[in-house]
Amino acid sequence: MTRILAIETSCDETAAAVVDDGVFVLSSIVVSQEALHRRWGGVVPELASREHAVHLAPAVRRALAMAGTEWSALDAVAVTRGPGLAGALVVGLNFARAAAVGRGIPLIAVNHLEAHLHASWLASPMALPSGHTPDFPVIGLVVSGGHTELVVMHDWDVVEVVGRTRDDAAGEAFDKVARILGLGYPGGPAIQAAAALAPATTSGSGEPDARDTLSRPWMRGNLDFSFSGLKTAMLRQVEGELHGNGTPVGNPSRLAEVARAVGHASAGDNAARPVTERTARLARAFQEAVVDVLVSKACEAAVMYGAKEVVLAGGVAANLRLREALIAASPVRVRVPALEYCTDNAAMVGAVAYRQLLRGEVSGQGLDIRPNLQIGER
Ligand code: KG4
Numbered sequence: 001m002t003r004i005l006a007i008e009t010s011c012d013e014t015a016a017a018v019v020d021d022g023v024f025v026l027s028s029i030v031v032s033q034e035a036l037h038r039r040w041g042g043v044v045p046e047l048a049s050r051e052h053a054v055h056l057a058p059a060v061r062r063a064l065a066m067a068g069t070e071w072s073a074l075d076a077v078a079v080t081r082g083p084g085l086a087g088a089l090v091v092g093l094n095f096a097r098a099a100a101v102g103r104g105i106p107l108i109a110v111n112h113l114e115a116h117l118h119a120s121w122l123a124s125p126m127a128l129p130s131g132h133t134p135d136f137p138v139i140g141l142v143v144s145g146g147h148t149e150l151v152v153m154h155d156w157d158v159v160e161v162v163g164r165t166r167d168d169a170a171g172e173a174f175d176k177v178a179r180i181l182g183l184g185y186p187g188g189p190a191i192q193a194a195a196a197l198a199p200a201t202t203s204g205s206g207e208p209d210a211r212d213t214l215s216r217p218w219m220r221g222n223l224d225f226s227f228s229g230l231k232t233a234m235l236r237q238v239e240g241e242l243h244g245n246g247t248p249v250g251n252p253s254r255l256a257e258v259a260r261a262v263g264h265a266s267a268g269d270n271a272a273r274p275v276t277e278r279t280a281r282l283a284r285a286f287q288e289a290v291v292d293v294l295v296s297k298a299c300e301a302a303v304m305y306g307a308k309e310v311v312l313a314g315g316v317a318a319n320l321r322l323r324e325a326l327i328a329a330s331p332v333r334v335r336v337p338a339l340e341y342c343t344d345n346a347a348m349v350g351a352v353a354y355r356q357l358l359r360g361e362v363s364g365q366g367l368d369i370r371p372n373l374q375i376g377e378r
């Protein structure tokens with residue numbers, strides 16, 4: 001049995017976990033900085049680093065206590081080295097390095113995006129180990145605040161990117177559109193909640209009302225994505241309705257200005273407002289368009305690459321509509337992470353680190369962060 005202490009500080013979650021054999025999560029502590037960053041409508045890097053410095057040691061202590069383990073029982077320390085915010089990554093990496101040196105155990109540097117891809121195979125300590133081995137090749141859809149990538153996992157460590165966003169990441173689009181609609185921060189859960197309030201379709205045909213439908217950015221002929229056009233379409237809707245005639249007016253780059261003009265969100269004011277029926281319908285229209293494109297391309301990739309499974313990963317994988325639609329449409333088995341392992345956490349870092357330890361991929365003490373790390377790099 002191999003016991004790993006894992007640390008994650010790439011963005012705005014300070015996280016520590018103890019994971020056995022890369023699968024069994026003995027403890028997973030996540031200290032969210034959401035409330036701190038909410039008033040700015042997004043993550044403020046310097047504030048994030050300082051918060052990590054304050055909260056990491058207590059988080060590690062809690063993770064060890066909850067796992068009922070001592071430092072002496074650990075076989076390795078794992079940490080995210082990238083991609084992420086430089087100042088945030090440094091805090092986790094320095095802590096992990098000091099712990100590894102102090103205990104004389106291996107230090108394992110993990111790619112945050114690969115960690116997300118491993119989250120679906122995590123289990124509670126009571127689970128049976130069977131059923132936790134993927135059948136390769138696996139299509140992975142990584143959808144987070146910073147990334148939207150479609151990959152083929154030929155094996156745990158052989159990951160090929162076959163499609164990616166050309167502009168905004170899916171989570172980023174959710175966050176920006178939530179801001180346009182005055183739905184607060186972070187946008188993904190807010191849009192999902194607002195969309196759920198939209199009334200059933202009204203046309204009588206079972207089809208959504210045309211006013212509730214956005215055209216999809218298909219990017220035909222490849223597996224890439226583009227979400228900035230959807231954001232602009234939402235902005236034009238809001239802007240047009242602001243002027244009372246539904247006619248698009250103005251320059252879409254005036255996002256913050258328009259959001260302020262419609263009395264929705266501005267810096268320092270990102271708390272959610274009561275949701276009107278129109279806002280709920282727009283939230284649903286946006287969510288449906290994003291989900292439709294993500295699901296279609298993931299399924300297309302599954303057929304194209306003869307995949308045996310499709311795995312969903314990253315913060316947007318928490319979206320219930322996306323999970324439901326992918327499960328309904330996929331030609332092969334779908335794995336989705338438990339909700340607690342969709343958004344940033346350290347258990348997923350422990351999962352990928354275990355595979356690296358088995359392969360002897362251990363870092364030296366001069367390890368550095370890699371804020372721009374790509375999938376497939378370590
Ligand atoms: O993976 P993550 O925690 O951080 C990054 O590595 O980026 O992802 C955060 C992103 C945010 O953009 C957030 O709005 C989105 O995941 N998100 C969701 C949901 N929950 C979180 N998007 C859609 N629906 C959700 N339920």
Ligand code: ZN
Nearest residue numbers: 144315343344
């Ligand atoms: Zn993430």
